[in-house]
Amino acid sequence: MEQRITRRQALGAAGTAGAALLAVRSPLGAVTDLVAASPAAAATAGAVALTPTMTEGPYWIDEMLRRFDVRSNTATASAAAGTVQAGVPLLLKINVLDASSGGPINGAHVDIWHANAYGLYSDEGGQPGGSTTSGQNFLRGYQVTGVDAGALASAVDGQVNFRTIWPGWYQGRAIHIHVRVRTYDGSSVATNYTTQIFFSDADNATVMNGAAPYNSRSPKTDPTSDETDNIFTSADAASTNVAPVTGGINEGFAATFTIGLSGVASNAADARALTATIASARVVESQNGNRTAVVSVTTNGRATARASLVRDGKAIARAAGQLTAGTHSLRLAIAAGVAAGPATVKLVLADSAGNTMTRTRKVTVPA
Numbered sequence: 368m369e370q371r372i373t374r375r376q377a378l379g380a381a382g383t384a385g386a387a388l389l390a391v392r393s394p395l396g397a398v399t400d401l402v403a404a405s406p407a408a409a410a411t412a413g414a415v416a417l418t419p420t421m422t423e424g425p426y427w428i429d430e431m432l433r434r435f436d437v438r439s440n441t442a443t444a445s446a447a448a449g450t451v452q453a454g455v456p457l458l459l460k461i462n463v464l465d466a467s468s469g470g471p472i473n474g475a476h477v478d479i480w481h482a483n484a485y486g487l488y489s490d491e492g493g494q495p496g497g498s499t500t501s502g503q504n505f506l507r508g509y510q511v512t513g514v515d516a517g518a519l520a521s522a523v524d525g526q527v528n529f530r531t532i533w534p535g536w537y538q539g540r541a542i543h544i545h546v547r548v549r550t551y552d553g554s555s556v557a558t559n560y561t562t563q564i565f566f567s568d569a570d571n572a573t574v575m576n577g578a579a580p581y582n583s584r585s586p587k588t589d590p591t592s593d594e595t596d597n598i599f600t601s602a603d604a605a606s607t608n609v610a611p612v613t614g615g616i617n618e619g620f621a622a623t624f625t626i627g628l629s630g631v632a633s634n635a636a637d638a639r640a641l642t643a644t645i646a647s648a649r650v651v652e653s654q655n656g657n658r659t660a661v662v663s664v665t666t667n668g669r670a671t672a673r674a675s676l677v678r679d680g681k682a683i684a685r686a687a688g689q690l691t692a693g694t695h696s697l698r699l700a701i702a703a704g705v706a707a708g709p710a711t712v713k714l715v716l717a718d719s720a721g722n723t724m725t726r727t728r729k730v731t732v733p734a
Contacts, residue, residue, distance in 0.1 A: 413469045415627040418608065419601040423561040424545060426480065426488040430507045431715060431723040435517035436530040437479065437508040440489070443711065443727040445680040446502030454484040454532030455578050456619030459564075459610075462526050463512050463548055466627035471525020473513030474634040475558070478547040479529055480507045484580045486537030495537055502680045506531060509547075511722070513633075525633075533566075533574045533620065535581060536589035541596035542571045546624075550631055558631050564624050565599060565609045568592045578616045641722040642667045646694060648712045648728040650701065660684060660699040660730060662712055668692050670716040674699055676730070678710045690716070707734035 432441065439451040459479070463472045482488050489507055492499040510517055510527035517528040534542050543563045550558040568589075575581045575588045593599050593609065601607070607627075614620040643666040650660050660676050669690065674697045676684040684699040697714075714726045 415464050415466055415469050416607050417466045418626045421563045428490050430504050432508045434508040435510055437506050440503045440505050444504050452483045452505045453580050455574055457531050457533050458621040460528040460623040462625040466629050472631050472633045475512045476509050476549045477527045478509040481534040481544040484535040486535045541591050541593045542589050565593050641718050641724050643716050643724050645726045645728045648730050650730050650732050652733055658701040662697040665694040666690050670718045673715045675713050676710050677713050707732050
């Protein structure tokens, strides 16, 4: 999925928003009870407010990580693999609804990304203070509405959920979470919408002052409030983009954010799960000394495959192709100057509905 696709301008700011409050069990410790209400209740409540679009900001990266628990770097991250971000647990549910009817929009790909407790985004260099997190992918991921169950027992129409942490602040911005919603018409992006989720200044102060590692920073609270943030400028942003929360520091927080869109089709059928496995991967050497990574991949349907051989965060060989259902062989030619040693095959597949999947396998490059 390319970042350069033109955003579909289908939204404006109007009316008021309805946001349900929910909390769930946290794997990190204490629990908050789930509010006794149907999780799909918001989808049958009638018209909802159009949610104003807001800039994607400078830290968007299409990592294509289909996961609901975004707190850690993946096991295949090229830096600090598997490291979990410290912070107060937050279960975030996002409803994607048709503004005119309140009905659920299924098949929408919903990405979130946000700063960690110290105000840093993953996979970015040159951040405030000169910090770099290149090669890491914490606090990034996407889910598909009506398809991915996440932390719940089953998928909910028009909804996704993410297990994350309360974001930290960085200079010049109020605390926030970025959201991107994409829908697809065949192989084309039909909707490419971005907004941002905010929390009340009081809720932010509670976390920043009362919990580690937030309270180790100086200043502890966000110097930029919601009211002084340069993105939080819409007349209706206070009613549409501030998420109420339940819970507390000890048990974790939970919130549900509702996005109202106009003219966006619901299509869960096009969001069916794409499955793929790397059956085998090895590097072979021909009699003339040329080395080739041979990757055998099995997929359940037609997909575009992009394969790369990665070492120290850099691709040392690449290949791409169109796959149909079944088992296929991809061959990645390795340049003569590439040194011997371990490397990782990274395979990214995408189908016509925009579903993506990433698979990896360790290999050794011979001398």
